[in-house]
Amino acid sequence: MRLLLSSQIARTLLSLSSRAMSSSSYKSLLREKAFVNGQWVNAANRESFPVYNPANGELVCKVPDMGAADATAAIAHAQVAFEAWRGKTPSQRAALLHSWERLIQDRCEDLAALMTLENGKPLAESRGEVAYGASFIRWFAEEGIRVTGQTLQGPTPDKRIFTLKQPQGVCGMITPWNFPAAMITRKAGAALAAGCTVVIKPAEDTPLTALALCQLAADALLPPGALNVVTCSRSRAAEVGRVLTTDPAVKHVSFTGSTDTGKLLLAQASSTVKRVTMELGGNAPFIVFDSADVDKAVAGLIQAKFRNTGQTCVCPNRIFLQRRVSQKFLAKLCERVAEMKVGDGFEVCWLLGCWGIASSAHGLMRKQFSTSNQGEFDKGSEGELHKRSEGGIAQAAGTQLGPLINAAAESKLERLLADAKQRGGRVLAGGQSVKVGSGAGHFFQPTVVSGLGRDSACFREEIFGPLVAAFEFDSEADVVELANDCRVGLAGYFYSADVGQCWRVAEQLNVGMVGVNESMVSSCIAPFGGWNESGLGSESGVGYGIEEYLNLKTVVLNLA
């Protein structure tokens, strides 16, 4: 009887907490207009397009479906704003960026709810992304203050050479739906700190987080025109993208998204020889050597593979298991996978829900959240933000896997799975789509397939979903060759207890980022970028991220 009662109470609390989170907390930051020159504006054509909740297919709201004329106008405003913004001292810019970052952190709960609403990721992951996104603004505010040049003796005694670094101008940015906040702040934080102004076209699936960030930038008193967001539907993306990549006033195009789109934008940007930053698709190898700590490797795979329901560019894609450890690894992995909960991202466990309701009602949530790691890290330090941004899977006590972004993503998973089975792959866990609520969302079980070979589609393609594709190997040389048999090269991971092997393999993988006995390679501190068809340039890191938005100028001074 007592058990029945407490489970009923738990269910009521769960539904109350879910509803409380999903129905109201985001509304104060929901904006249904685009943001240009500090104003909330409609499209010149007065058209709009719908934004849906991927968990249930319900309409959230409509936002302006802008076209070429709107993009051109936004660039013109950003150009005017650039003259004033570049004239501020780095410290003045940093002060404004710090205010923006603080407001983002203060409104973490509202931003996270909005993000879960339009992207579907579990609330714990959305909170993590807000912290992660804020960390870039803070980081670049500080980077901007420390931009330095060189002083050199010239080739003759009467000459001195100096290098200056100056902001490039207006930057056009096109961003994806999978990290609706962080993919914007990693770019815009760097550009603004460098003295550039920006025009952003966010992904059509997730414009609301971008617009909420604009409201907070306005609240932080960033000057009008410094940060502009032009929203448009998928059918107008090419039109707006063409303006951002060809208008002569735009000096830099920064893109995060698929390799195919990146190639197209690169070609367009070449017409006016713009600077480019390209963060494109990946196909990360995740290697487990016989000497590895298997529990650690399984935990690492769970964290990296299922982040954002497997829809992350640095997600492990091809899992290479050395033959002796393979069965043990797969057995432990399947045990963990069987426990994972697929559902609406707003579903939190009743205890967390209770805490959420109580603490938000008393205005305590922010305090609780920001002091949770005290003693270990200072509030807002990179360490603390990183810890929070790692949240997600590990901290999610309710839903761990949200919906896929759309029907096309589900069809792709089904195609990859059918191909794997047809080539002799064995499905060890999952393998089905899941009906959640009304059934209008696209949910998929976490799935493990083993026994795959180089001929499988999972080897060649970026899976971008919760499907673990496992391959076996014999030797270090074999697996390095397999891992490098790929045209992209974003991230790679391996687990080994052999120090010599750690050095050798880290050096031999043809990727931009390597995790050695570690599955989280991203932070504002580490340079982020890919090799080969995974992209050009780096974001974040010491010097690298901000340098993308600075022009180098050489000054030769004759003393005679």
Ligand SMILES: NC(=O)c1ccc[n+]([C@@H]2O[C@H](COP(=O)([O-])OP(=O)(O)OC[C@H]3O[C@@H](n4cnc5c(N)ncnc54)[C@H](O)[C@@H]3O)[C@@H](O)[C@H]2O)c1
């Ligand atoms: N390397 C990274 O940092 C990184 C980060 C996140 C995602 N990604 C990659 O992004 C892909 C998933 O995102 P996606 O499916 O949304 O990618 P996508 O290339 O389809 O879309 C990304 C953005 O480009 C826009 N776009 C699409 N076609 C366009 C065109 N012709 N002109 C201008 N803009 C256009 C979209 O509207 C969206 O804003 C994956 O391949 C993933 O690996 C890479």
Ligand SMILES: O=CCCC(=O)O
């Ligand atoms: O999806 C790509 C970005 C993820 C990250 O920054 O770690």
